[in-house]
Amino acid sequence: MANAADLASELIEEREAANEEVIAALRRQFESESETHCADCDDEIPERRRALGGITRCVDCQGIFEARGR
Numbered sequence: 001m002a003n004a005a006d007l008a009s010e011l012i013e014e015r016e017a018a019n020e021e022v023i024a025a026l027r028r029q030f031e032s033e034s035e036t037h038c039a040d041c042d043d044e045i046p047e048r049r050r051a052l053g054g055i056t057r058c059v060d061c062q063g064i065f066e067a068r069g070r
């Protein structure tokens, strides 16, 4: 039977592996070009936001998009 410390370290390792996947996905996204205009409402996306890379929506629409995704 595994003890609590073993279980805890296993959980932490799983979580770190998941984090690495998320970070890699974010990196791929941010390496791509941003759109100049929002994909949903066609508003211009501010330069400061586009500088992040991989941006396709304005702040408002991204918020709605992420809320819908849940």
Ligand SMILES: [Zn+2]
Binding pocket: 038, 039, 040, 041, 042, 043, 057, 058, 059, 060, 061, 062
């Ligand atoms: Zn928008």
